[in-house]
Amino acid sequence: METSSRRSFLKKAGMGAAAGLSLGALCRAEKIGEKEEPFLSARPITGKVIDAHCHIDPESIKRCIETMDNNLIHYGINIGMTGDESFYPFMTAAKPYQNRIGTMYAFDWSLMKNDPDFFSKAPDMLTRAVEAGAIGLKSFKDLGLMARDRDDALVHIDDPRLFPIWERAGALNIIVAFHTTDPKAFFEPWNPQNERWKELELHPGWSFADRSKYPPRDAVLQQRNNVIRRFPRIKFHCCHVANNPEDIKTVSKWMDELPNLYADIAARLGELGRHSAKDGQAFFTRHQDRILFGTDRMFFTGGDIQGAGPLKRFTKEEDHWFYQVHWRYLQSHDKQFEHPVPIQGDWKIDAIGLDKKILEKIYWKNAYQLFRLDRFGVA
Ligand SMILES: [Zn+2]
Numbered sequence: 013m014e015t016s017s018r019r020s021f022l023k024k025a026g027m028g029a030a031a032g033l034s035l036g037a038l039c040r041a042e043k044i045g046e047k048e049e050p051f052l053s054a055r056p057i058t059g060k061v062i063d064a065h066c067h068i069d070p071e072s073i074k075r076c077i078e079t080m081d082n083n084l085i086h087y088g089i090n091i092g093m094t095g096d097e098s099f100y101p102f103m104t105a106a107k108p109y110q111n112r113i114g115t116m117y118a119f120d121w122s123l124m125k126n127d128p129d130f131f132s133k134a135p136d137m138l139t140r141a142v143e144a145g146a147i148g149l150k151s152f153k154d155l156g157l158m159a160r161d162r163d164d165a166l167v168h169i170d171d172p173r174l175f176p177i178w179e180r181a182g183a184l185n186i187i188v189a190f191h192t193t194d195p196k197a198f199f200e201p202w203n204p205q206n207e208r209w210k211e212l213e214l215h216p217g218w219s220f221a222d223r224s225k226y227p228p229r230d231a232v233l234q235q236r237n238n239v240i241r242r243f244p245r246i247k248f249h250c251c252h253v254a255n256n257p258e259d260i261k262t263v264s265k266w267m268d269e270l271p272n273l274y275a276d277i278a279a280r281l282g283e284l285g286r287h288s289a290k291d292g293q294a295f296f297t298r299h300q301d302r303i304l305f306g307t308d309r310m311f312f313t314g315g316d317i318q319g320a321g322p323l324k325r326f327t328k329e330e331d332h333w334f335y336q337v338h339w340r341y342l343q344s345h346d347k348q349f350e351h352p353v354p355i356q357g358d359w360k361i362d363a364i365g366l367d368k369k370i371l372e373k374i375y376w377k378n379a380y381q382l383f384r385l386d387r388f389g390v391a
Contacts, residue, residue, distance in 0.1 A: 054336045054339045054340055054343070054344075055084060055336075055339060056084055056339050056343075056371070056375055057339075057343060057368055057371060058368065058371055058372050058375045058376060059084065060084055060085075060086040060375070060376065061084055061085050061086060061305055061375040061376065062085070062086065062087045062088075062089070062304075062305065062375065062376055062379040062380060062385075063080070063085045063087070063088045063089065063305060063306055063307050063309065064089045064091075064249070064276050064278070064304040064305060064306040064379045064383075065089060065091050065251060065276045065278035065279075065304070065306030065307065065308055066088045066089065066090060066091065066278075066306070066307060066308065066309045066310065066311070067090060067091060067092075067308070067309075067310040067311065067312070067317075068088070068090045068102075068106075068113065068310075068311045068312075069102070069311065069312050069313055070101055070102045070104075070105035070106070071105075071313045072311035072312055072313055072316075073105055073106055073109060073113065073311075075311055075316075076088065076113070076311040077109065077112055077113075079309070079311070079331050080112070082328060082331065082332065083331065083332065083335040084335075085335070086112075086376075086390070087111075087112055087113070087114065087379075087385065087390050088112065088113050088114075089113075089114045089115075089116065089147070089148075089306075089379070089383070090102070090106075090113055090114065090115040090116065091116050091148075091150050091189060091251070091306075092116045092117070092118035092150030092152060092189070093115060093116070093117065093118060094118040094119070094120050094152065095118070095119070095120035096137070096141075099115070099117050099118070099141060099144075099146070100144060102115060103115060103144050103145050103146075107145075110145070110388045110389070111388050111389045111390050111391075112390075114147040114148075114383060114385070114388065115145065115146060115147060116146060116147060116148040116149060116150040116189060117138065117141035117142070117146035117148075117149055117150070118149070118150040118151065118152055119134060119137070119138075119149075119151070119177070121151075121152070121154050121155050121159035121167075122154075122159065124159055124160065124161050124162075124167055125159070125160050125161060125162060125164070128162065131173045131174075131176070134176070134177050135176045135177055135179070135180035138177060138180050138181060138184065139180060139184060142184045142186055146186065147186065147187075147383050148186050148187045148188065148189055148249065148383065149177070149181045149186060149187070149188045149189065150188075150189040150190075150191070151169075151188065151189065151190050151191070151192075152191055153191045153192060153193065153194060155167065155169055155192075156168065156169040156192055156193070156227070156232040156235055156236065157193065157220060157226055157227065157232060158226075161173075166227065168235045169190075169192065169232065169235035169236050169238070169239055170235040170236075170238040170239050170242070174239075175242075178239060178243050178246060179243070181246060182243060182245055182246040185384075187246070187247045187248065187249050187274075187382060187383065188246055188247075188248050188249070189248070189249040189250070189251060190236050190239075190248060190249070190250050190251065190255075191251040191252065191255065192232055192233055192235075192236040192250070192251075192255045193220070193229045193232045193233055193255050194218065194220065194229075194255065195208060195257075195258070195283070195356075196229065196258045197212075198212065198218050198219055198220050198221070199220050199221060199226075199228070199229045200221060201221050202216065202219040202221050207357055208356060208357060210355050210357075211320060211321075211355050211356055214321070214322065214355070233254075233255060233256060236250070236255075237266060237270065237273075240270045240272060240273050241269075241270060243272075244271075244272055245272070246272060247272050247274060247382060248270075248272055248273055248274065249274045249275075249276060249304065249382065250273055250274065250275050250276070251275075251276050251278060251306075252276065252277075252278055252279060252280045252308075253275050253276075253277055253280045253283070253284065254266060254267075254273065254275045257277075257280040257283035257284050258283055260284070260287055260291065260292070260295045261291075263275065263295070264294075264295055264298060264299065267298075267299050267302060273302065274302045274303070274304060274378070274382060275299070275302065275303055275304065276303075276304040276305070276306035277303065277304070277305060277306055277374075278306030278307055278308040278319070279306075279307070279308035279319035279320055279353055279356075281337065281338065281341050281351050281352055281353070281361060282351035282352070282353055282356040282357055282359070282361060283356075284341070284361070284364075285341055285351055285360075285361020285362055285363070285364075286359060286361060287362075288362065289345065289347075289362045289363065289364050289365070292362070292364040293364045293365070293366070296342075296364060296366055296370060296374070297366075297370060300370045300373050300374065301373060301378060302378065303373075303374050303378065304374065304378050304379050304382070305338070305342075305374050305375050305379070307319065307334070307335070307338065307352075308320070309331075309334070318330075318331075318334045318352065318353060319334075319352060319353035319356070320353050320355055320356055321353060321354075321355040322355075333352075334352050337349070337350070337351065337352040338352060340363055341361060341363045341364065342363070342364065342365075342366050342371060342374070343363070343365060343366065343371065344363045344365055345363055345364075345365040346362070346363045347362045347363070348360040348361070348362065349361060349363070
């Protein structure tokens with residue numbers, strides 16, 4: 013098919029998609045020809061989506077909403093403003109957008125070392141943040157990997173000194189989100205043979221290969237799971253496919269064992285799509301009630317990020333492409349196409365073609381219920 017006629021087909025098919033034409037048909041049509049076209053006609057078949065994992069600073073809220081509007085993201089969760097000094101100004105700036113943006117509070121874990129009263133004060137700090145509108149508590153990856161106490165000892169995620177914080181989150185009826193460790197490759201030697209070398213070369217600080225400085229990845233993931241097991245009434249939102257997208261069979265076992273473990277897929281389509289379509293489908297189908305759509309799109313004053321990679325300002329088309337690869341992975345049956353965060357690795361991914369019923373949960377219902385978004389008039 014000539015490029016122009018392919019485009020006109022896509023245009024028609026795009027309109028057809030709303031009337032029930034399958035996205036798979038669209039994707040197949042698009043792949044005819046040598047070069048992959050940007051995926052300009054795909055849309056989430058459920059019409060609207062919650063992005064349960066993005067990052068926004070106070071000056072970038074308007075740009076974020078605009079990008080969301082252009083890509084059928086109806087609600088975005090700003091996953092963690094760290095420390096009172098960044099959380100409260102953001103809440104003030106985001107007040108007019110309560111039905112579009114929710115925000116999690118994140119502790120500045122360096123206070124464990126720098127504030128002698130941190131452990132006794134922390135639960136009340138969380139209460140105050142929730143009173144100011146926090147919809148969850150986020151723990152960034154420094155907990156477990158780097159954050160130390162007054163004695164300069166690494167604080168484990170399942171340290172009992174932190175239990176009152178998790179208990180307070182439970183009493184406040186908010187979820188706890190964990191970003192724990194990082195991709196497997198970041199724990200392997202920092203050299204050009206590393207499969208994530210492009211990313212590590214750009215961010216040498218993301219390498220946790222030095223065992224004299226950093227604990228092993230599996231041990232830290234287990235500490236997180238210990239907390240989830242110990243507090244069964246609290247719901248835990250585990251970012252990036254519970255930070256183990258390389259091994260979805262293990263994540264699946266964790267989710268079987270821990271019914272309060274939820275997982276977002278932010279910035280991990282590259283890993284998810286490396287599994288066979290069959291394994292990917294099995295994972296999403298089995299855990300369809302506890303998987304959350306997310307992108308890790310970051311909106312910052314100094315430049316934006318799509319999942320990972322250098323800071324830049326993305327054009328409308330680049331953003332369109334980024335979100336569309338997500339729809340393509342979840343909705344089509346395409347094979348071997350580029351994943352949305354190319355810096356994460358040179359391989360291609362296979363889509364998993366989920367049913368509309370499952371997509372409705374992943375795009376909308378799961379996050380809506382988990383964060384009780386009816387409170388904010390989100391509809
Ligand atoms: Zn993130």
